[in-house]
Amino acid sequence: MLLQFQALLLAVCPALLIVAALKDATSYTIPNWISLALILAFFPAALAVGLPIGALGGHLAIGAAALVAGMAMFALGWIGGGDAKVFAAAALWLGWPAILPFILVTALAGGALAVGLLAMRSMMLRRYVASGPAWLSRLAEPGENVPYGVAICVGGLVALPGGDLVRLLAAGAPL
Template sequence: MTSTLLHLAALVFFPALMALSASMDLLTFTIPNRICVCLALGYLILAAPLGVPAADILLNLSCALAILALAFVMFNLGWVGGGDAKLAAATAVWLGWSSILDYGVTAAIFGGILTLIILGARMAPLPAALGRFAWVARLHDCKSGVPYGIALAAAGLMQYPGSGIWAAAV
């Protein structure tokens, strides 16, 4: 019974926090640190009991640190937000080196599509009924950025079934 719950937790935990991070970014243009911390700690708590080899866990941690460094360079250049940088690193620990390139390419494609959709929507006047919602008005504001956490989360969800922890859980 405990083993079944552990496997179920590994299959549900990551997708649930990815959905939460995307939702928070959409609604508030922020990804809370606690979500990224929970993602990273969740991997560390679940991986070993599921039988992920220690060497793979360490490799995934090195991947997350490399992505964190790269993402913070991008943050310093103003290309991504700080929450996006932390989310990318927290996602990288779950995906590891074997999936990180596919994750990056997928996130870039999804981010481009998301950006085009938002920029297109911003060209049209915002209906008054929708303008009453603060998050919709903020999303429609040309001075606002793009909630890129949505693209990062969607890309992470696409890559998750190819990860080592997924394989250990199923």
């Protein structure tokens, strides 16, 4: 029963990342409640799997560093404010060394997303998208933003299994 409870707590992160990606793709916004829920859910999940206090400090430091990096990317106009916050909240869940694949996969997924949107926004493909739902037509509009929350979600989903929390759950013992 304890294992199922721990797994349920850990499932909050991927579920919220998926919600963030869907919200970003359909509305170009990621509500603050998603980032806040990710942050708040991290603590009971970490406690439930027995994350050592030293590792908890590392997770907090990585989350803070990711927030600073996200704020810098937002200031440069590379990503939106919601993207910066959900990036930091996801980084909090990952810790070291899972943050490295998270950053790499997020960057690669962002590049693939940008290329896909450029293709969808071309004159040849845009007419086919126009008959779809309004949010899809908006994605196909030239000059629109890139919903980078989708890339953050992909990076988080790929990196999460290598993070401390999932490893502790799988091992059933502290690091």
